[in-house]
Amino acid sequence: MTDNQHQQEQAAVRGLLLAVSEEFGHPTAPEWEKALEAVPRHRFLPERIWLRNEDGILTARAIQDDPDGWFAAAYANDPVVTQVNDGKDPGDDPWPSSSASAPSIVVQMLEMLELRAGMTVLEVGTGTGWNSALLSHRLGEQNVASIEVDPEVTARARTALTAAGLTPEVVCGDGRRGWAVRAPFDRIEATCSVTRVPGAWVEQTKPGGVILTPWDNPWVCWGLLRLTVGENGSAEGMFSPYSAFMLMRGQRTDLRIYRDVVHDEHVPDESHTDLPAHEIAEEPWDAAFTIGMRLGNVWQAWDEDPDVEGVARRLWLATTDTKSWAAVDDCGPDTPGFTVWQHGERRLWDELAAAHAWWLAHGEPGPERFGVTVSASGDHTFWLDSPGSPLSDL
Numbered sequence: 001m002t003d004n005q006h007q008q009e010q011a012a013v014r015g016l017l018l019a020v021s022e023e024f025g026h027p028t029a030p031e032w033e034k035a036l037e038a039v040p041r042h043r044f045l046p047e048r049i050w051l052r053n054e055d056g057i058l059t060a061r062a063i064q065d066d067p068d069g070w071f072a073a074a075y076a077n078d079p080v081v082t083q084v085n086d087g088k089d090p091g092d093d094p095w096p097s098s099s100a101s102a103p104s105i106v107v108q109m110l111e112m113l114e115l116r117a118g119m120t121v122l123e124v125g126t127g128t129g130w131n132s133a134l135l136s137h138r139l140g141e142q143n144v145a146s147i148e149v150d151p152e153v154t155a156r157a158r159t160a161l162t163a164a165g166l167t168p169e170v171v172c173g174d175g176r177r178g179w180a181v182r183a184p185f186d187r188i189e190a191t192c193s194v195t196r197v198p199g200a201w202v203e204q205t206k207p208g209g210v211i212l213t214p215w216d217n218p219w220v221c222w223g224l225l226r227l228t229v230g231e232n233g234s235a236e237g238m239f240s241p242y243s244a245f246m247l248m249r250g251q252r253t254d255l256r257i258y259r260d261v262v263h264d265e266h267v268p269d270e271s272h273t274d275l276p277a278h279e280i281a282e283e284p285w286d287a288a289f290t291i292g293m294r295l296g297n298v299w300q301a302w303d304e305d306p307d308v309e310g311v312a313r314r315l316w317l318a319t320t321d322t323k324s325w326a327a328v329d330d331c332g333p334d335t336p337g338f339t340v341w342q343h344g345e346r347r348l349w350d351e352l353a354a355a356h357a358w359w360l361a362h363g364e365p366g367p368e369r370f371g372v373t374v375s376a377s378g379d380h381t382f383w384l385d386s387p388g389s390p391l392s393d394l
């Protein structure tokens with residue numbers, strides 16, 4: 001590398017550190033600043049990345065075609081998509097299946113791990129390898145293991161790590177099972193989101209150790225969960241807001257309303273509501289997080305252009321087991337209220353309205369007031385404010 005290149009690289013890293021600390025409102029912890037300087041992010045990106053165009057569509061960008069744009073993307077405080085559609089041909093519907101996460105969330109999570117020298121960490125979701133490089137810089141590569149489900153992504157991360165002179169153990173496998181060979185760990189950090197914390201992670205973390213993972217709920221993908229494992233073998237902790245990560249393979253659901261949920265023979269019940277359906281379903285993230293907690297396995301989808309006479313917009317609700325669904329029709333500004341259709345054992349619109357009323361009645365809680373206890377067998381008990389107030393009793 002020439003002096004010029006080195007200077008350009010260090011200027012870009014300093015710019016990135018500034019953007020990260022501006023987002024936090026305080027300087028980055030010195031040990032992570034040093035790590036970011038030592039392992040420059042662009043060295044972990046593949047030659048072809050995927051960036052969103054002005055319409056929000058993921059579009060391939062190759063370093064050969066646009067070296068400056070590629071380099072600028074590496075040092076923006078944004079995620080960079082590095083694989084789409086699990087490595088298959090995306091056709092005209094590319095969706096992200098691997099990425100380098102946004103630097104600010106990477107640093108925030110590293111700080112939340114509260115690492116000390118000599119600790120061991122398992123990362124779930126190696127991706128580009130950049131986060132495992134930062135961990136290796138901080139703890140020594142012998143204390144870091146990382147597991148990635150996708151063979152091609154794994155191979156690329158190993159190559160990038162080796163080129164950076166770092167060789168933490170990188171395993172290709174399903175991170176839901178953790179990595180028993182090296183357990184127990186002081187920390188398990190997932191960099192893909194989960195709808196349930198696998199029991200294996202609880203089992204493979206030392207008492208007093210920490211599990212940190214992005215959280216996903218079918219209603220809304222939002223929040224981080226930080227659990228501490230107790231002497232009794234279960235883990236307990238609380239959520240915090242703001243993060244949104246791609247869901248872990250093995251916990252994904254891929255449901256389409258007309259293919260999987262609504263069938264010709266269904267005869268839904270019809271009713272009317274004057275409640276503001278749009279606001280209830282779309283309200284602030286705190287409300288959405290709470291509604292997700294209350295409803296459990298319910299997802300939503302807006303149809304902005306339903307092919308139904310007199311309906312301007314339709315909200316779909318459905319359980320992930322596809323057994324119950326509801327549709328809420330907005331018939332335009334001249335028709336007050338909404339028409340509601342409900343099918344199945346669960347009355348999903350009624351449940352949504354009740355969950356929203358619960359959010360208002362309980363002081364509009366956000367993620368910081370929710371917690372969960374996870375047993376070693378993977379059972380989850382959600383609570384509000386303290387483990388003594390399980391959601392099932394409230």
Ligand SMILES: C[S@@+](CC[C@H](N)C(=O)[O-])C[C@H]1O[C@@H](n2cnc3c(N)ncnc32)[C@H](O)[C@@H]1O
Pocket residue numbers: 097098099100101124125126127128129130131132147148149150153173174175176191192245246247248249250
């Ligand atoms: C946001 S990326 C991780 C970013 C990464 N830590 C980095 O520094 O670039 C999420 C990664 O999780 C991986 N992943 C998804 N499901 C997984 C699973 N069941 N086990 C292990 N890795 C998984 C994806 O293939 C993807 O590479």
